[in-house]
Amino acid sequence: MSDWEQELLTSTDAPAVVVQRTAGSSSQQTTVAAVLDELEATARQLFPTWLPGAEGITTSAGAARAAVRRLAVAHAAATAQSGPFLADLAAAALTGSTAHTRRHHAEVRARGLARVIAASFDRPGCALVLRPPDHLDETATLALAQAAQWLVDHGRLTVWIDSDSPYGIDSRPRATEPPRAEVTPPPIVTPPARPRRESRVSTRRTPSVIGKPHPTSRAEVVLEAALARRAWAAGRAWNHTVRPGPLVNPVRVDLLWKRERCVVEIDGDDHRTPGKFTEDRHRDVMLQLNGYAVLRFTNAQVLDDIDNVLVLLQQFLTNRRRTGKGP
Incomplete structure (x- = not known):
């Protein structure tokens, strides 16, 4: 992060x-x-x-x-x-x-x-x-x-x-305030340059929003509402970019517990297609080789059996914390 x-x-x-x-x-x-x-x-x-x-x-x-x-x-x-x-x-x-x-x-x-x-x-x-x-x-x-x-x-x-252009775009990260009326707009800044994962997804796809479950994903919204009421779920981050290792391109994950190095993916029906299935397995292997555990649940599991999903997540995170696994 x-x-x-x-x-x-x-x-x-x-x-x-x-x-x-x-x-x-x-x-x-x-x-x-x-x-x-x-x-x-x-x-x-x-x-x-x-x-x-x-x-x-x-x-x-x-x-x-x-x-x-x-x-x-x-x-x-x-x-x-x-x-x-x-x-x-x-x-x-x-x-x-x-x-x-x-x-x-x-x-x-x-x-x-x-x-x-x-x-x-x-x-x-x-x-x-x-x-x-x-x-x-x-x-x-x-x-x-x-x-x-x-x-x-x-x-x-x-x-x-976010660019590696040599033509004068400032590459120094600086904190900025959210824009408000009557406040001078913040400067244009660039986060640190980093490798990009090649995307096969059309640019027409809804862009990712960092920090919260996506409102158009009912499964993400339902899961977050359940996790928000449980103390053991503290430390989570939604829709976040993870770089598995220094030589591995960053990937966007649905839900992350950084300290426990636990990644949770919520899969819709599109993840059943051969191309998406292959891409998911490749991402999982890259994450696992660099110390991350990857737990996958379907939308149906979250929406129809949320209690079981919560039990599995709590059990995994508890074991991870007890054994001290993580960074």
């Missing part, structure tokens, strides 16, 4: 952290537009977490679209947000169409999306970790830095650029 990630996980004022891969465009405007599109995809998948009163609306049939628009306008008025944008975003979450949200000015989109993502995780703000392709040229590096600065200045986001 790096120092900058540890700070985000432990601070009570930490923002919700969204990790995005960028395409490395040579245009600031194109880069900003792509980042906002990915943030919007995240916000749509987090719906209805950020819109109180919309929990029971799951389809766009009948009067559902009009209902969420009314809820969004009322919520925006109570929270000093843009009512038209929030209404369009809520409707887009139901229909999958982005035709109306893109009509709003980029600054309105950036601020609105940052607010709803932060609200989904009950955090005071939203931070972006931008991960560009390796070895950007000077033009693309400048465009990325300018886009990140625009997001800080106009979207009130905290932004980190």
Whole structure:
């Protein structure tokens, strides 16, 4: 666990952290537009977490679209947000169409999306970790830095650029405060450079958020609610990056007890496919060779037999602590 990630996980004022891969465009405007599109995809998948009163609306049939628009306008008025944008975003979450949200000015989109993502995780703000392709040229590096600065200045986001570019992007980690109105936006900083795991997942996938179970994973949310009531579960961290060893690429795990070197994965149906199954086994072996234990449960096990999952986790962690296994 790096120092900058540890700070985000432990601070009570930490923002919700969204990790995005960028395409490395040579245009600031194109880069900003792509980042906002990915943030919007995240916000749509987090719906209805950020819109109180919309929990029971799951389809766009009948009067559902009009209902969420009314809820969004009322919520925006109570929270000093843009009512038209929030209404369009809520409707887009139901229909999958982005035709109306893109009509709003980029600054309105950036601020609105940052607010709803932060609200989904009950955090005071939203931070972006931008991960560009390796070895950007000077033009693309400048465009990325300018886009990140625009997001800080106009979207009130905290932004980190995770890059090994030699063209002037600051690589020194610095602490930043979550962005707030009337406060000077924090600087763009870069966490320490580290190897990246090659990803076969489409960039359209909802970006990971560090520190909490993902709201769109019912199994993660249910398990965290159960663990929060148990003292033996202290020390856990959700959706966190682990580097198994100095020569091993970092991997993202669902749930981690760092001191006990215990990794827990919650598997959906997609983990049954041959490609995903092979990838999981490779990750497990890499983690196990470097001292981590990997426990895997299916969504069905967590949702249908949570008591048994808790018994197994408690037993394993108790044994691990008694024998002193860990770092």
